[in-house]
Amino acid sequence: MAIQIPDSEAQEFKWEGSLDELKGLVSERAMTGETMLLNMGPHHPSTHGVLRLLLELDGEEIVTCMPDIGFLHTGIEKNIESKTYEKAVTLTDRMDYLSPISNNMAFCLAVEKLTDLDVPARAQLIRVTCLELQRLSSHLVWLGTHAIDLGAMSVFLYCFREREKILEMLEMLSGQRMMGSYFRPGGVWRDITPDFLPTLRAFLDIIPAKIDDYEALLTRNPLWIDRTQGIGVVEPEVALAWGLSGPTLRGSGVNWDIRKAMPYSGYEQFEFNVPLGEHGDVYDRFYCRILEMRETVKILEQAYARLLKEPAGIFRSNNRKFVPPPRAELGQSMEAVIHHFKLWTEGFSAPDEEVFVSIESPRGEISCYLHGTGGTKPRRVHFKTPSFIHIGALPVMTNGHLIADLVAIIGSIDCVLGDCDR
Amino acid sequence: MGVTQKLGNLGVVTTTLDTAINWARNGAMWPLLFGLACCAIEYMSTQASSYDLSRFGMELNRATPRQADLIIVSGRVTRKMAPVVRQLYDQMASPKWVISMGDCASCGGVYNNYAVVQGVDEIIPVDVYVAGCPPRPEQLLHGILTLQEKIYGETIKDWA
DSSP: OOOOOTTOOOOOOOOOSOGGGGBTTBOHHHHHTSSEEEEEOSSOTTSSSSOEEEEEEETTEEEEEEEEOOTTOOOHHHHHTTSOHHHHHHHHTTTSTTOHHHHHHHHHHHHHHHHTOOOOHHHHHHHHHHHHHHHHHHHHHHHHHHHHHTTOHHHHHHHHHHHHHHHHHHHHHHSSSSOOOOEETTEESSOOOTTHHHHHHHHHHHHHHHHHHHHHHHTTOHHHHHHHTTSSOOOHHHHHHTTOOTHHHHTTTOOOOHHHHSOOTTGGGSOOOOOOOSSOSHHHHHHHHHHHHHHHHHHHHHHHHHHHHOSSSOOBOOOTTTSOOOHHHHTTOHHHHHHHHHHHHTOOOOOSOEEEEEEEOSSSEEEEEEEOOSSSSOSEEEEEOHHHHHHHTHHHHHTTSBHHHHHHHHHHHTOOHHHHHO | OTHHHHHHHTTOOOOOHHHHHHHHHHHTOOBBOOOOSHHHHHHHHHHSTTTOGGGGTOOOOBSSGGGOSEEEEESOOBTTTHHHHHHHHHHSOSSOEEEEESHHHHHOTTOOSSSBOSOGGGTSOOSEEEOSSSOOHHHHHHHHHHHHHHHHTOOGGGGO
8 A cells, every 4th residue: 555645745756658659669569568667767776877767578588678878968078168267177077987097188188189289108107107097096986896896896896905005006106096187288297206106106016916815816717707608798790890898899809909009198118918709798898807807017127217318307398389398497487488478368279170189088088089279179079988889789688688688788887877968 | 800790890880971971972883885086085094994983883885775874975066066966965864974084075166167066065955075086095084083072972963
């Protein structure tokens, strides 16, 4: 019996749509009531954010899965149109909030390509260090939440323990734990601090053993294997046709890593492998990311060795038309004052041209399309983000599986809804 | 002498009903397992190893609003999400509290545009605002302690 609450503000919630609206989206069996329509999200602990899925179920089996996105649409691309290029970096942080630095990188790279701005080699090295630290921290959040979804609680606590160390290092560099906006057009905001390299060394000393720990908990765990192997299989051709990227694509065995295929920021100077899966199931995607974490540590070791040779030095371009002069110069040079004033009141201009750059974020390919106006603000910015594409391909992976496997599949594509909706 | 006598004296504690109830509410507050955007990641950090939210009686996140006492609105509330947040708040049983975590939930933050609700207080009443973009876990802990202080000032009549 329903509880009657007289004189209360409680409202009756009715679905105002009609079943006809779903024609063509769900199977005919749903119209007759043979299959069940079930709403999952946007408030659901396993959808990794505010993703809503409309599921058509035959018993426990998923017949159709329809993602409904846009619950986190923030209008970031539109906001950037009213910001100067340097200020816009702050907004890009908040798209893919698990790897803000990758977003910074995509945007800065686009601005640098548009204005033909140089980035010194040492600045590129600092960038690679940050990008790889961020990749590790992003994968740690993915691993923790993916494991918690499948019932392995403790992995989450271990992963976040190590992630805190990475955030501490990023805080040393930028002054903020997550949204540092550390990358700026022409390099990075400031030089690495003296504490940074010893902290990085201490971190690199412990992390391989920690990754061993995560593997000991999951890789050969029969429960984990049962839940992940053979689930959500994507064939390589299908993966390419849907435009998947990153570990989600490499889990299917397609060798495509933008760091190797189209190197940026000096990635061609680092030695690392691109781990590939075979079967394209949840387990292979999981294992690809685990191996990728180890490759990341390899890159960080090389970056550390190179930074150690030059612990202080150039960190940003010297082109004063784009990069503000250091504070010390302001008291000595009138020209520096003029540049400072122009850059912080008006910003720099970029030509009326369009550029498109891609980088490899922890989730896959983030591309930035940037169209300048000849003035100081962009005409249009668009980000092509991996989460959007992966969520689009979700029905391919889920259809025919059980509803309990849906949680594993959502975890394995590592979607971030801020990245998807922007 | 001494200890036994004092222990005996501790057998009865006199207090007001309000204090006792507020103490219980404070010590076992169940937050809603709910995250919107970037701040939700910092909220997860707050719960994880280094900051350990369970020290304040909050380790038990409930995924259903029916069992939750506290909703931490962590992140930007968009116009599409706003009705959902409101419905979640309506579904929670009284007494219930709201922490608005981060600049976006408090005032719209950097997003003064067509998509973002300019502060979650436009749709639900907020008890504590936590500033920051995103706030550090320490800041969120401070916000939670502030809320607990606030609860000690309440009487049961407030929720009657």
